[in-house]
Amino acid sequence: MFSKTCEYAIRALLYIAQQSDAGHKVGFRQIAQAIDAPEPFLAKILQDLTRKGLLQSAKGPNGGFFVAAMDISLAAVVRAIDGDKLFSGCGLGLPNCSESNPCPIHQQFKSVRTQIQKMLQSSTIGDFNDLIAQGLVRLKSA
Structure with missing residues (x-):
């Protein structure tokens, strides 16, 4: 239904939102590993999401990607990518x-x-944080 790019974008945003909710910023390598995505492809997707304002990034030793707004709808992500x-x-x-x-x-x-x-x-990115934290849903195949 979604392009592979969109699938990775949604999974990445969900993972980053989970980490952001816990107060962490994450690097693209950690995100790629967590959602089982190829690093170079994911890096381009993350850049695109940042450029379109759906994702934030910070440089430096404590930098990484983070989600500032949990009310981003999945429809907004699909439209931004596909x-x-x-x-x-x-x-x-x-x-x-x-x-x-x-x-x-x-x-x-x-x-x-x-x-x-x-x-x-x-459905918003934030809607899924509790489900992920409780282990009721996952972002990577078992």
Whole structure:
């Protein structure tokens, strides 16, 4: 559903938010290891998230990445990385699909797409901190 870049971005933000909540800043190597992501690829993603204001960074010996606002929606992350295609694109990838020119799955996909958008819009990075801390969910395969 998400691009690999977006998957890593969400997982990284969730991990960094968990660390930020505990008062820590983290380096990209630690993040990559924690979420099982390739370091060079993740470094570029983190730079992009910082540039777009979804993530903060500090330089120096006590530096690293941190999340200043826990109310960032998952929809905002998806839009920053993958754009609006998930929320408005055709399920079959047709460029001219619309209400007046629907593809074969247009109505069913529109319904699913709306549900996904509502879920991502109402879910924030901060919503997941307790679940992660309690071990009810995880960011890396076991």
